Amino acid sequence: MQKASIFDASDTSLRHKNKETMKLGNKNNAIFNVLGVVSIITAWQLSAQFTGNTDIFPSPLKSFVTLIELSLTEKFWIHIGTTLFRGILGGIVSLILGFLLGLLSSINSSVRGFIMPWVVLLRSIPVISVILLAIIWLAPGFVPFFIMLITVTPIITEEVSEGIIDINGRYREMISIYKVKLQKQLQHVIIPGLLPRIASGFSLGMGYGWRAVVVGEVLSRPQWGIGDRMAQSQNYFNADELIAWTVVLIVISYFFDKLIDRISKRLIKWQ
Amino acid sequence: MSFEHINKSFGNVELYKDFSIDFEENKINIIEGASGCGKTTLLRMIAGLEKDNQGKRIAKTDSISIVFQTPTLLPWKTVADNIRFVLPFPDERLVKNILRLLELSEVADCYPYQLSGGMQQRVALARAFAYPSDLLIMDEPFIGLDTPLKKRIFRQMIRMWRHYPKTVILVTHHREELTAMAHRIVTIGSRPVRILNTTERNKVVE
Numbered sequence: 001m002q003k004a005s006i007f008d009a010s011d012t013s014l015r016h017k018n019k020e021t022m023k024l025g026n027k028n029n030a031i032f033n034v035l036g037v038v039s040i041i042t043a044w045q046l047s048a049q050f051t052g053n054t055d056i057f058p059s060p061l062k063s064f065v066t067l068i069e070l071s072l073t074e075k076f077w078i079h080i081g082t083t084l085f086r087g088i089l090g091g092i093v094s095l096i097l098g099f100l101l102g103l104l105s106s107i108n109s110s111v112r113g114f115i116m117p118w119v120v121l122l123r124s125i126p127v128i129s130v131i132l133l134a135i136i137w138l139a140p141g142f143v144p145f146f147i148m149l150i151t152v153t154p155i156i157t158e159e160v161s162e163g164i165i166d167i168n169g170r171y172r173e174m175i176s177i178y179k180v181k182l183q184k185q186l187q188h189v190i191i192p193g194l195l196p197r198i199a200s201g202f203s204l205g206m207g208y209g210w211r212a213v214v215v216g217e218v219l220s221r222p223q224w225g226i227g228d229r230m231a232q233s234q235n236y237f238n239a240d241e242l243i244a245w246t247v248v249l250i251v252i253s254y255f256f257d258k259l260i261d262r263i264s265k266r267l268i269k270w271q
Numbered sequence: 272m273s274f275e276h277i278n279k280s281f282g283n284v285e286l287y288k289d290f291s292i293d294f295e296e297n298k299i300n301i302i303e304g305a306s307g308c309g310k311t312t313l314l315r316m317i318a319g320l321e322k323d324n325q326g327k328r329i330a331k332t333d334s335i336s337i338v339f340q341t342p343t344l345l346p347w348k349t350v351a352d353n354i355r356f357v358l359p360f361p362d363e364r365l366v367k368n369i370l371r372l373l374e375l376s377e378v379a380d381c382y383p384y385q386l387s388g389g390m391q392q393r394v395a396l397a398r399a400f401a402y403p404s405d406l407l408i409m410d411e412p413f414i415g416l417d418t419p420l421k422k423r424i425f426r427q428m429i430r431m432w433r434h435y436p437k438t439v440i441l442v443t444h445h446r447e448e449l450t451a452m453a454h455r456i457v458t459i460g461s462r463p464v465r466i467l468n469t470t471e472r473n474k475v476v477e
Contacts, residue, residue: 173320174343177335178357178402188356192347270347270382 058240067244080248082224083144087213087252090148091206098153099198102160106168112161119161122154127212135220143220144213144227151212152205159201160194167193196271199264203257210253272296272331272406272438278324279312286312287323288463298454299432299439309464310442311410317440318408336399336437338409342391344383350394351379357402369397372434373427389420393427400431409441425452 044060051057058066070076101119105112130150134143171189180189217227226245233241272294279287286309294300304310315321318337319330344353354366370376373393383391392412399407413421429452432439441453458468 171343171345173339174337176320177318177337179333180357184356188348189345192345195347268347270384 054240055237056239058243063240063243063247066240067247070241070244079224079226079229080252082222083213083217083226084252086144086217086225087148087206087210090145090213091152091202091209094149094152094205094209095156095198095202097149098156098201099160101153101157102164105157105161106164115157116161119154119157122150123158125150127151127208127215131212131216131219134216140220140222143222144216144225147212147216148209151209152202155201155205156198159197163194163197164190195268196264199260199268203260203264206256206260207253210249210256214249274317274329274331277313277316277329279316279321280324285463290464292457292459292466294438294440295455296438297436299429299441299452301453301456302440302442302459303444303456304459304467306444308460310444310459313459313464314408314410314440314442317406332405334403334405336402336404336407338392338395338399338407338412340411340414342383342388342395344391344394344398346383349380349382350375350386350397353383353394354398354401357398359403365401368434369401369431372431373397389416389424392416393424396424396428396431400435400437404437407437407439409439411442411444413443 041060048054048057048059048062054062101115105115127147131143131147134146138146167190171193175185175189214225214227214230217225218231219227221228221231226249230242230245233239233245273291274293275291277287277290277292278285292302292313302310302313312321316323316329318335319328319333323329345356348356351366351370354369355361358365367376370379373396375390375393375397378386378390383394386394396409396412399409413424416424428439454472456468456470457466459465460467
């Protein structure tokens with residue numbers, strides 16, 4: 001995207017006014033964000049009152065109290081840690097595997113022709129089918145990790161493969177004329193050029209991945225994990241606990257989104 | 272620097288048939304002609320990016336720098352790093368000198384997205400001169416820039432050339448603007464391509 005050059009604007013007072021307008025805009029946005037959250041909680045409270053059954057439809061306050069009570073137990077943190085471990089490990093392994101497969105598939109069109117049908121297949125299979133098959137094939141503890149792998153790897157593979165083709169198209173002639181060596185190409189052209197694609201692919205993949213990991217835990221019922229706790233809560237009709245664990249998942253997903261975003265901004269400051 | 276008996280066809284179209292052309296070594300040469308007459312194809316063959324009908328390279332040297340129509344800078348590298356990127360060995364003095372000659376010292380730590388199109392082309396030019404080449408090829412490098420800016424960059428290029436002499440072959444379809452600043456101007460045209468006119472000058476006029 002062609003941005004206006006900082007060396008083109010001659011009117012500094014205009015730039016100052018634009019900055020002030022942006023600050024005002026951000027303040028307005030924050031106010032509306034808060035109003036939006038308040039409206040969600042209000043709607044929740046009104047729905048709970050309307051239902052009149054706090055076991056089936058707990059109020060925000062009851063759910064919050066339940067969350068606090070759970071967080072005071074040691075097991076709460078072990079469950080969270082286990083899900084996080086599965087998700088993060090799955091994410092990291094997917095990143096490495098996806099990068100290598102993407103790199104391989106960019107070597108020549110025959111290798112790409114071989115790998116891409118696998119990518120398309122894995123992206124097309126409904127996640128629930130993968131989960132149910134994994135439960136048949138694997139021990140319960142491995143199912144969530146496997147789900148994360150199947151969800152994120154094809155996304156990264158596709159991004160890396162297409163990214164390398166795009167980078168080659170743009171810079172191949174320049175690299176050839178200036179006789180840039182392969183190691184330098186990889187370090188200074190391919191990897192930095194791929195970072196935006198990998199970051200956005202990883203963010204997308206992890207977003208799907210967390211949900212898939214928890215569904216995997218719900219269905220495979222490993223000994224530890226947020227999904228296992230959610231299934232337990234559902235079995236005993238503890239809606240307040242179910243909502244508490246859902247809030248935990250939302251926080252985890254939001255945190256990882258922001259973390260990836262922050263890391264991306266540091267690595268990709270040139271965009 | 273001579274290129275002789277060039278044959279190049281695209282499908283049934285014979286673009287170059289037994290075509291020969293000379294350039295003055297270590298001088299500024301301009302190839303000019305109407306849009307679509309085959310200048311870029313000739314330049315790409317001289318640069319070794321395309322081969323002739325027999326699949327052979329016509330390039331006499333592989334010590335070449337090039338400035339394309341678009342700057343082709345690496346967006347994730349600063350101006351100074353884009354220049355350093357092509358150097359076979361680190362040479363900070365060279366980088367600093369080239370930045371100074373092209374009036375880019377102030378933006379040395381900026382990224383390409385922060386620069387205008389004209390400035391990005393100057394960085395591409397700086398990179399081309401920094402690279403230890405015998406031949407500098409420029410394919411309509413000032414396209415899209417206004418005339419005063421084109422002339423300013425071209426003058427800076429001549430200043431660079433005086434410090435770092437190379438054989439320069441520049442392609443343009445803007446005859447009036449730049450040809451006063453060249454040692455040799457070769458006008459090509461027709462189909463198959465032939466030389467329509469050659470003008471020589473002893474020294475460039477800045």
